[in-house]
Amino acid sequence: MDKLQLLLLLALALFAIGLLGVVIRRNLLVMLMCMELMLNAANLSLVTLARQTDTSAGAVLVFLVFVVAAAEIAIAIPIVLLLVRRRHTLDADAYADLKG
Amino acid sequence: MNRHGFSWLDIAVALAPENLLLLGIVAILAVEILAPKPRGALVVAFSALALATVAALVLWAGGVVAEPFPGEFTVEPGASLAKAVVLALTLPVLLLARDEFPQSGPFHVLLLSSLYGVCLMLSADSFLTLFLGLEMLSLPVYVLVLLAFRRPESLEAALKYLVLGGAATATFLLGVSLLYGGTGTMSLAAFTVALSVHDPMATAAVVLVLVAFFLKAAVVPFHAWAPDAYEGATVPVTAYMAVVVKAGVLLAVLRLFGEAPLPGPIVDLVAVLPLLSIVWGNLAAMRQKSFRRMIAYSSIAHAGYLFYALLGDGPGRYEAVVFYVVAYGLMNLLAFAALPRTADDAARDHLDRFRGMFHRNPFGATMLGIAMLSLAGIPPLPGFVAKFLIFKNVMAAGYTTYAVLGLVGSYLGIYFYLRVIQLMFMSPAEGPAEPRTAVRRAVGTCIVCLVPALLLALFPGAVIGRG
């Protein structure tokens, strides 16, 4: 069980935690943070595997992921702001009008 | 070719469609910033889009093959045709948007950038470009859904779409990383290699990537966001999501799978879930009150049909998906174009308002009727020929049981399509006639959608078997 395998397991664990966080946590902001966690878990695994396969493509992808994560949050925050302004609560289950 | 390994000429020519889109985006932004009273965004966007479509068609017709960024981005006739199709399908969306977003700069910029993402994805050779294209396609759409913020639901819709889009991206990345770990390269060929090799990590990688695309294409059980997102967004954005985003995702999946035959477990994966979504989509659509929500479930079912095409053997797949996308896309756009214009966007598509529409707006009702019939797959309309093509391929590849089950699933869908026609034609209800101007504007969009579709239906031979 060399160092890289360990790191890979850590990445998978982080990913699982992130996903569970989105599923369980009520608070919208925490859900967004968990999504970030999932992305970073993917980054970690990318970097580990780049090191393992001794190629740089994985590392390049990590930068792209940072850019995309930033853009995503840039969109998510205004949505959350607008939602909160209407319903004055951060609880995700308050926003369940669209159903059926 | 200069020392960096790419030639300026290649970039200019091969990337013509993308460049033209970029030009359009820049022009709109310039007008937005500089002009005191910004207008003309539609004209610029429309012309940029039209030129890009023409460029893509020229590249396809010319059979141009180029690798402006070797290993990352290649241009070949197949990709060019896909781009041309996707860009062409967006033209009616622009026409549709003339009511909600009359000269609104942001809408058109977001639309063009989303299209840029699609073009990137369709020519991607490596997961880097594919990832970039996928995200560039999705992010603008989250905002587009948000643009209808006069309606509270659009916020909730955008949120759900974003969260699930994010989950898809994360899964995609994890899958890519595992693939990358397994094969050491980021090129798409790694996926086809992983398909055939029988080791758990490779299969897990393939499954994760597939889940990402299932999420994007809204296949059951990853479809939950679609009905809410479609209902929350304004009509043109819903049309864009239902037609262009879905087409782009499916064409990308097609590029991913290439012409490799599917191994056992993956076949069941690619067959069972689409079959489930055909049945689920067609059944759930029966009870919908809102037109857009019904179209959402219908598009879930159609995503099922599109994924079915993957069951067919290699070369036939591409042709089937492109034909289906065109036929399905045009008819969906025709349906949206024929929707009655009302001030309040939400009430606009409430199915009860469809009662007796034939008496109020005969042209619109007929167009909507034709669109519904085609989506139901009833000959002699294009929907039937497209469905025939897909099921022919599936059966030719030997999966007869899946084909029969798929056909029976599509039978379930006939009811709710005909219910719309029943509401419009057979349940008389009074109401003011549709304002002349609105009808005249709809006529243009409808003709643009209807004529090519009917030509496709009457002379499929011209397109099929040629590619």
Place this chain on the structure above:
Amino acid sequence: MSDAAWLNVVLFLPVLGTALLLFVPATRESAIRTLTLVAMAAQLVVTGFLYAAFDPATPGLQFATRLPWIPAWGVTYTIGLDGYNVLLVLLTAFLGPLVVAGAFTAVRRDVKLFYCMVLLIQFAMMGAFVAQDLFLFYLFWEAMMIPMFVIIGIWGGERRIYATFKFVLYTAFGSILMLAAMIWLAWSLATPEGALSFAFTDLYQSRLPLSTQVLLLSAFGLSFAIKVPIVPLHTWLPDAHVEAPTAGSVILAGVLLKMGTYGFMKLGFPLFPDATMVLSPLLIALAVVSIVYGACLALVQDDIKKIIAYSSISHLGYVMLGLVCLDLVGVQGAVVQMVSHGLTAAGLFLMVGMIYERCHTRELAAYGGLAKVLPVYSLFFMLLTLASIGLPTTSGFTGEFMVLLGAGTAGWQQYSQGSSFLLASSAVAVTGVVLGAMYMLRFAQGFLFGGERVPHGPVLDLDLREKAILVAIVAAVFWLGLFPAEPLAKTELAAQEYRQLVTTSRLPGNAP
């Protein structure tokens, strides 16, 4: 113009009519009506010429047009007249103008849409009859469903929505199975280098193992059986007929039901001969059950349209018996019975429409003693009732007699070889003749004779238009009843080819 081109003219005249109709403003109803009538009449005239020019001696297709359509799938646009469809094409063309003329006073709302639908369904039905390519046939076969859906749905009675959806979902289910079977059939016949063909002539050379043949025949058969309708699959017919407007019922009974039997004759049995042989006892039983079950139900209906609807099931049971007994006289009888039922059912529905326009009720008990009040109407009604019973000198007799003669002869043939099943079933089928007399005379009895009851006060007898329609139908009924020699000669070769195709086994193993 070469003869073949004229068949295309016949086929596309209704489309031309619809195109012209689109330009006529919806308010000028009389212009719409005359334009549609002219289109239909033109189609009838040209079909008449083609029928006359149809040479009974030459086998195979006449007036054929073959154009490549979708080369990749081996689909060609092939249409042509042959023994199978020459009479049915004539029947469709003949009923066209009658339907349009019949609906002049009946349809008041959305007249333009109505006549577009009538023209489109005429186009689809004509197409299905003349198509000689399976894909083209399927296209027209399903395209028929939509105009009928609209006609029943918009101009129908109170439960029209339920009736029209029941009709569409029933036929659509059949068609979906047929689509699957069609694809499977075409691809199982694909040559190694992938060349496909949907043309009937190639499909008749198909060599399939028995199990595939049975499976495909049941898929095709189910779709055709729904349309015929054969008993267990018939419950859509009474609702569709009762709720449909007069014109809808006439088209439905006059031509649409023949689509099922034509399908069996052209595509069902000849394509899968061995399966037909294996399933023939079941098919015979179903045919006979249809005859008796339909007649019994017609006996206890109190809605006049339902009586005719159930009688249609019984009459088409004869056609199926004729087709399945594989005796030449029986097959010819089946073809004649198809045309004869088309005429009598269309006539009876038109007459029910005429009385419904005057008295607005379909309750048999509400009527009585019409013979005194409406003498001309009652004369035509009695003539059509007698044709429907199959009284000699009418087309009904020609059809029923030849079918029963064919079934009886085949029955005795098999009896001499040991199996008395067909003989017994043809004996039961003959009771259909008696039941037919019972329910039709009960209908005529309650309608024409006895005490005078005319709902909604004094009513006018038939006007010139209505008389012209009925005279045309009665003339055709007696032409087919007294002088069937000429039309039978035209279908002779087709009947012989059908018998030859169905009786020669085409399993992969044995000799061609």
Place this chain on the structure above:
Amino acid sequence: MAHLLTWIVVLPLVGFVLNGLLGNRFGKSFVTVVGCGLPLAAFAAAMACVLDLIAGGAREPLVHVAYTWAVVGDRTFEVAFWLDRLAAVMVLIVTGVGSLIHIYSTGYMHEDRSYARYFAYLNLFLFFMLLLVLGRSLLVLFVGWEGVGLASYLLIGFWFEDAEKARAGKKAFVTNRIGDAGFLLGMFAVFWALGTLDMDKVNAAYMAGPPPAVAASVVGVLLFIGATGKSAQIPLYVWLPDAMAGPTPVSALIHAATMVTAGVYLVARMSGVYMHAEFASSVVAVIGVATAFFAATIAVVQNDIKKVLAYSTVSQLGLMFVAAGVGAYGVAIFHVYTHAFFKACLFLGAGSVIHALSGEQDIRRMGGLAKRIPVTFVTFAVATAAIAGIPPLAGFFSKDEILWYAFASGKGGSPLLWAVAAATALLTAFYMFRLLWLTFFGRSRMSHEVEHHVHESPLSMTAVLTILAALSAIGGFLALPHWLEMQLPLPPVPDALHHFEWPLLVVSVVIAASGLLGAWYFFGNDAARAQRVHAKGLHRLLSAKYYVDECYERWLGRPLVWVSDRLFLNVGDRMLLDGTLNGLARLAQRGAGVLSRIQTGSLHRYVLFVLAGSAVLLLWSIGRV
């Protein structure tokens, strides 16, 4: 001369068309001229053809092929006409008696409003009857067969305002159709066995050469089922008594002289088949004699003048079938010939009585009419004597021959058969003279104003009555069986029985006389004795016609309706078929409801779907690797 055959058939058709379309517009005189003229022309043409036949030595039949109906494969169906000795007799009866009855009808139906329609239907009947008689193939015969069924339906229900009469018409048609079903099966057997329906070829095939594939008895029995329907034999006789609802001349023409004898003609025409069908012939004989006796017993207690004659016709037909059953086809036709005359005369006489009593038909309210309507009385008396078998009238000759062959025929004749036939003859004499006494003698039991209006019928009616009475008187002397012998051979009589011929002749005369005396004794003069006969239980059974109609209704009519309505319609269609369909539709709707309820709108549930979905997929696909 042969093409004249077609004209015999076509002339009445022209009459039907003219009267049918133009009758109302051109008034009664036009209708009378066309209505009676064309049948007479047909009679003339028939006479010409028959004379031409006899001139040619009556060995070669006149054959004329009108046109080819249909050609299928190697089989052709032709509409051809065939005149041989048998057909000659029948065509003369049909056109002759037919024309007379047409002339009679001009008087009887004079005041009726739809005068033209009546003559149109009557001519239509003649057309179909001639088609039946002259047809060469079973197909043409069948066309005529069902055609006369139609004509009788139209004429029975002529006064259709009265629902009862219309229902009688329907009953006649349906019962005939049941017989026709058997007839059709017989035709199919013949067609398969011999490939042709031409009766001459069929007879020839059964007479000579290798026996055809279908046994003669099978064909015989099937064709006889058709005959029982048309000629009102057990079990399909129920329609004839109800057919009296039609106008009386119709009863005379259709239900006495011509149509009902079609069955006998069929058996005689197919004699080639029946000769080689012992079983079928015995069936014919047995059913014939049973019907004869059965109907005679009922006729004894009937009180409606026309019902008595109707049951008498059923009984006489039974006797004709007895003759045909024992192989004496010539004799059967001879009885048809004589029966046509006296039964037509009786019916027309009854018509004249009803006409005189302005519609009264119940003989219990008649009596003492002899002096008031003398001509009708005389002709009725002659006809009654004829039918009772009083020598030297026509009835005696034909009935005696039947009794003789019933006893002595080598092909099935037996003393028992003779005994039952003789009993029938006795009953016939009894009820006919009962009718005569009650109608024309004794105190007049008529109500006052009916009695006041009694008047003799106009000349057109009485003239026809006298002609028919004359014919039924002298008709017997025509040795018809002998003339037909060449074509319909008489059965061989075993030598031992030859000497019985004369004693039996005497016995039949005694029977006729005793019938007369019995009737006179009971009903002769005072009414007291008549009452005693009513008391017995047997009388109640007979007058209720053995409850046959009620049984049919309970065991056939009502169960059919019950099965169709309860079983097929409600259980089959509504519950089973529609039930499953609507059930499936509800299931789909409920499924749709469930699916849309899963979509609760909460974001967490959506992401949970994604988590669960991807987890399942991963485990499943990795597991499968």
